[in-house]
Every structure is written in C-alpha cells, then in structure tokens.
Amino acid sequence: MNKIMKFIVLYAGCLFLSVWINSVLADERFDGRLEQLSSTTSISASKHQEDLFDTPISMSVITGEQIKTAGALSIPEALKLVPGVLVRELSNGLYEVHIRGFENVPQFEATTSLVNQSSLIMIDNRPVYSYFNGGTFWENLPIGIDDIAQIEVIRGASSALYGANAMTGVIHIITKRPSDQQGGEVNLSVGSSKTKVAHISTYTSLGEHKLRFSGLYDQRNRYQSTYYSYSKEQYVSLDEINTERSIPYVIQNPKEAKDQTAFQASLNNDPRSEFAYDISLSHQETTSHKEYLGIRNTPLHEAAIKNSAINTQINVRNFYIRLAHANGESRFPAVDSFSFDETVTQSSIEYEYSLPKWRIRPGLAYDEIDYDAGFVGGKQNLRNKAAMLRSEYQASSRLRLIAALRHDEYNVPSDKYLSYQLLSTYKLKMDTVLRLGIEKAHRSPFITERFVNIGITDPNFPGFRSDFIGDKQMDLTTINTIELGIRHQFSFNNWIDAEVFHNQIEDYVNPINTGISIDGPLRVITNQFQVLPTRAEQTGLTVDWGYEALNWDINAFFTVQKTRIEDQFTNLSSPLTLMDKNSKATPTTYGGFNANWRPNSMWSLNSNLYYMQDHVVKVQQPEGNQNFQNWFTLNLKMTHHSSDLLDFHLALKNLSNRTQSQYFRADIIEPILLFGVDMRFSD
C-alpha cells in the first residue's frame, strides 16, 4: 500500500471514529422546527439553494459582511479567509490566487506556470476567465468589495457543472441586489502607499423592478519603484533594467501598482416572480502592473486593460437561461506584440425537472470566443457546444446520490470531452454529513498554445530567432479528483468541516525546443507546442473549524498537502530528459485564522492571519529559482459603529515575520495603515 493510500485510509478511519464519538453527543432534532433559523446557504454546489452544511462538495462561503469585517480591500485579499485557497500578493492590490495548489507544475517552464489556469472565476454565473493564455485578471474585475453579497468557493473539479477550467475549483462571486426600496452606500479607504479606494452605490425601485448602480475607484502605489533583474539577481531601477535591452521597456509610472475605475449597473425583479430576470452591465478600465506571458528580464510590467460586459439571467417556470457578452482590449506597452482584443459570448439554457426523490437538470451551452492579436496571426476563434445533465437522487432521508455529466465539443481541438461529478452525501444524525466525490474536469483550449506562429528576434541577440508554433489539435489538460469529507456540528456554535483529497493532472501543454536550424544569417530555435508526458499528483487534507461565542468568534483552517510530479523534464529541449520528483512550489502547510471581538455595541475588532510554510519555485533559466521562507501576514482592524448609518475604521495590514516577496520575484510586501469610513442610507 503506498503512502497516499495509507494516508487516506488513516484519515478515513479518524473521520469515522470522530463521527462515532460525536454521535453520542448528537441531537436528532438539533435544528428544531418552525423556528426562524438563520444559516448560510449556497447556490453554486448544486445549482439550487441549499444549506452550506448539506452541500455535496467541498466548499466554503464568505459573506460580504465577513469580508468587510476582516478589512479586505479587494476580492483576492478576501479569499485569504477561505480554506484551501492560496493567495499571494505581487504588489499593493495585485494578487494571484490558486485553489489547492499546482502552481509551478511542471517546473522549469516560463513564469506562466505560476499563473492559475486551473480555476474558474465567475461573477453572477458569468465566467471572467482569460482564454488568451489562461488565468484570471484579478485586478480587472469590474466590481469592488462593497458590491459583494457573498463569495462561494468550490474546492474540486467542477467542469460538469460550470464547464472548462473548473479543474481545481470554482470561485463564484455573487453581487448585491437591492432588498429595500431606496438606499445606497459610500465607502472610502485611504492609507499608506498612496492607497485610495472609493466606492459608491445607490439603488431604487421602479415598481417591481430594482435598479442598482455602483462605481469604484481603486488607486494604489507599489511598495517599491525598483524591479527584480533576473540577470543581476537583485532589485534595480527601471533604467538599469533597460540597460540590458536595446529596446527599452515602456513603463509610464513605475511607482503605480494599480489605477482602476469601474462601473456596474443591474436591473432585476423579484427572483420568485413567474418571469424572473436579472440584467447587469459592467465596464472597467485599469492601468496596473502585471506578471503576464513570461516576459523576460523582469516579471512585473505595465498593462492597460479595459473591458465591458453584459450578463442576462432569466428564470421562467423551470427554465434557466443565461446570455453573456464581453469585449475588451488588453495592451502591454512593455511588449506591444502581446496586446490583444477579445470578444466572448456565452449562453446556456437549463431546465429543472422534479419528481419525488429526483431532481433532474438537463441543459445546453454554447460559447463563441474570439481573440485578435498580432502574434497569433490576427483574429482567432474558439467555439464550444456542450450538453449537460445533472441528476440528484434522494435515496433516503439520509443518503443523497448525485451524478452530473457534461459533454463538450470544441472546434479547436476538433475533439469531445466528458466531465463528470459523482457525489454522495450521507447524513449521520442531524449534525453530521459525510460526503464522497469522484470528479473529472478539463482545461479549455487557449489562443496562444493553439494559434501562435511567430518568430521572435531578441535585439540583444540579433543572430538568433525563436519560433513559437502552436498546435490546434493537442489534447486538453485534464484532472481527476477523489475526495472524502465530513461536516459536523458539535453544538449550534461549534462546527468543523474536513476533507481529504487526491488530484491527478495530465496532458500539460508547453512549447518544446525541437531543434536549431539555419535560416540565412539566422540560427532559428523552433519551439513547438506539445502535450507533455508530465503528470502531477496531489494528496491533501483541509480542515476548517469555527466557534462562535457571545462577543467573539473564531475561524481557523489549514491545508496539508503533498504534490508529486511524474516525468518532470529537466529542460524544455527535445528529447526531454524525464524524472519523478516532489514539487515544493505549493506549501506543504498553509492556512489562517480569523477572529472577531465585539466588546460592546460601538466597537468591533478583527484580527486575521494567513500563513504559508516555506516553499520553492523553479522556473526556466534565466529566471531561475526562488526559495520562500515560511511567512505569515497579520491584519488588524478596529471599527467604530458611530450609528446605524456610519462606521469608521482603522486597519493595520500585512504585518509579517518576513521581509520578502510572496510571488516569484515580485515586490517585497510591506505593512499598510488604512483609515476608512462607511456610510449607508436607505428609506
């Protein structure tokens, strides 16, 4: 029996022992009946509303109120409150987020391997994923913290529910909708590093229709104005970076981390109406630093990105219809040839049919994705047709069995993919739920890996040309997941949620140096995109514990994991030399805690800590390696509730035991002091 199996058997034994012991304390009628009980609900796990406690997959929910209380200023920062999520800050307000890990797998690639291409992020069911080269542009989301009703995070492969890229999980951001007739909010935060975040929202009723507007201004400076030079192996000025280059990097404001303006408007009626609709419009423009497409010399460079989107959701009888359209332009002044325009149209129709014991939800989806960029040969198209079926069978009052299937047919590659979730929950008493999941998901095709066909001549080495050639027909990266979990309420104010998981990813794609040829005066290095033999396996455990007392509450969580890479290459030259090795890029242990104390009705205090054990990132030369020592950041926030309409707050953030960057060769993270005010008005 290998170590992974031993771990799973041992953990499963512990789970059942724990359940048996605690069942002695269990109360069959814990929830009582007829009483007005408030509990957290989720819609993402099963596509219908259910108690978080009963959801059949590993997931967590953080509410907008929890996010505000913890003092988070941006969505990725709020995700530090969620178990199983890895959040690294690149600079002030710039983040990269992973679910469960797999960053820097495979090793010895470009720095693009550090970007999370394996998690699907959605705002109100609309994917905000970049299909150009994968990943999510967190700093370009068109909403702020004060627009969020709640964030639901699914850990585990969920393509069967939400389509491609939901490999390690889904982060579903649900925005606020008006509940009163009229009202609004003004939220302001200012602090060190010239941090200024202003948000305003207002809403009104037009008969049965609710209209809400919100605007966001988010401007922050970097913690430093220098950049890490791969060749000098230290932080240097932009001028020094440019001495290494014959064509200088164009960075207009080296001090500025982010400058964003965003706007959102929504119009909806009561979701319980016979014909329920929800339409939202958004637009945002951002100039920010970004680490993208593995640009050489230094990781951070400037990006100017603007995009607009419309998202329409309709529910009539048992039909659920969604139509979303987004377009945008992304400009990278440092390497202008990487700039692109995008147009993404996504649609789906689903029908929910109920029988005693059964809930069946078939559906169809159609996506049309266009990107226009010079280095992929102009306008390119990805198209996808999908058929879905989710079946939920309540075998008994305790046992629920779920099978979700999704069949995707792509134009590029001209191939078909089946994703599935086979889930079951078993309720032991009223206060304990066991869950088991077997899941398969896949990554979508990306424009670069399929269509790139470009020769790059580095002005510093005019005798060489690197050709990058995509391949439309490469297989898509896939993941298989098995997980076993338990939720248990020791009492109404004391609960635990734990899961053991095993993931296996294969069919990674990367450009391989297939040889050098001579083309006139040039030596041509051919880099052909290929499916790699590399596979990665991860086994881990996530535990989340919460306790609520009269004036205080605490939530502590951690993940322990091990990732092993099979057939890892030593470099990207053909023929590949392969070996098996452990990946240390995902910390063996990471987690945090969040504690609130309300000494009286006027004051509330929050402290939250986020921790990562030491880990190592290894990318190709000349970027090299970086060892990250174990680090934590501690945030403290004090709020004065002056009235029902007015709060003042003071926050001290990013207190850490280390002076180091959190992301490969990005900025060294520094503490921030913030002062803010929240005003509310309603009828």
Place this chain on the structure above:
Amino acid sequence: MPIANRLIIICFIIVLSAHANAQSCQKIQINGGASWFPFFYQGSNQEQGIIGDIVIEASKRLGILPVIIDPTPWKRTLLMLKHGSIDVVAGAIKTQERAREFQFSDTLITTQLRVIVRKDKKFAFKSIKDLKGREGLKIRGHSLGSDHDDYAQRNLIIKEVHDISSILKMLMAHRADYGIYEIHGAIHNIKRLNLGNQLTILDHALSKEPLFVAFSKNSECSGTANSFFNTFNDMKKDGSIQQIQEHYLLISNTTAGIENE
C-alpha cells in the same frame, strides 16, 4: 463538631443563598425568535406575542420586572441564554441538546402546520397523501414531523425556501401548488401581503408542535425558573393562557402590524 450541627449550618447557608438569589432577581430579561408571529414579536400595540405575554404576566405575578431585549438572530439568542446574559427565551422547541443546556417549562401551547394554496387551486386535503402528485414549498430545514418527513421524502416534491414570504409569493407566481407553514404566521402574512383574495389555508392540520419557555441555567434569575413554571401552570388552570391566545387569534384576523418586521 457533631454532624447534626454541620448539617444545620449547611442548611442555613443554603436557605440564605437561595434567599439572596431571589433577592438578586429584580428583573427578568426576555428574548425570543425575531418577529415570530404570533408567539414572540414586538407589535405596534405593545403586544409581545402569545408566549411573550405569558412570561410578562407570570413576571408580574411574581413581582419581577419583565424587560424585553432588542431582537437578535436566533443562534445568538440561544447563546445569550446559555451564557446567562438573558434569563428567558419565550417560545422554543425542546430538543435533547437544549434540555441539557436550559431549563424547560411544560408545554405552553401547541401550534399546527397547515397547507396554503391558491384559491383557484384548492383541493381536498385530509392527510399528507393528498399532497402526492403536486409541487410544494416549505421553509428550509423545517420538519413536517418524523412520520410525515419519511413519507414526504419518498413520495412528495417539496422545494425549500428561506421564509414565509417566499412561500406566498411563489404560490402567487404559480411556482408551486401548495405551501406548508405554521397556521398563525400564515394567516398574518397572507393579510400583511394583501393576498387574502388569492390564497387560502386548507382546514385539516398536517401536524402539531408543542412550544415551551426556556430558562437559563446561568443567569441571575435562574433560581426563579421553577416559580415561573408553577405560575405558568396556575395560568393554565385559571384560563389566563387561554385568554392571551384568544387575544392573539383576534390580532391574526385583523390588520395589526408588526413593528420589527
């Protein structure tokens, strides 16, 4: 010291401490479910709900000042009771766990779960079997009673929603054939939402549920719990509880408002 003397001293100390405890309970702090009409709520005419008024009347009879605490979420209310920062929860269901944590009165009143339908979709209802083949709604997590839960799980299509307003609005939007809810709350909310012309409550009760008063074991007034329980029994015998119930049945049938809704 002879054992008898020691016992006398111990008894003396116990009597003194019991007297001191009674002396320290000058006022009793009362909370309950937020806007749980008609059992506990803060009404526009100083009503506190059936069980709220029962506890207030018992307090007056015992010469203890009743104080109603501002509404709090239900879990927090139970926590406050557990830690003794309030004395009484006026209206709770008795569970094994709660019986360990709190002191419970005898059953004060019994309420009913009833079936709500559109007037143009009325059907004959004598037992839960009559709901078969129709789509229903109930509050998330609410039980229909252990016998009915098993039958419902095997035979019925019942979706769960957050609150009574959702049940009523979804019935109006033809999203379900019937809803299940506590009778007094259903009557009140149908009136509040002006749906009396479109919705009706079927006659037969689906199930019945006893309600209790829960006392803290850790508050200053925890020692007075038995006095209250005895007073509740006296109020049953002298008809006071019946009178309070009838008063609220009248309110259910009028348009009296609820302030904290």
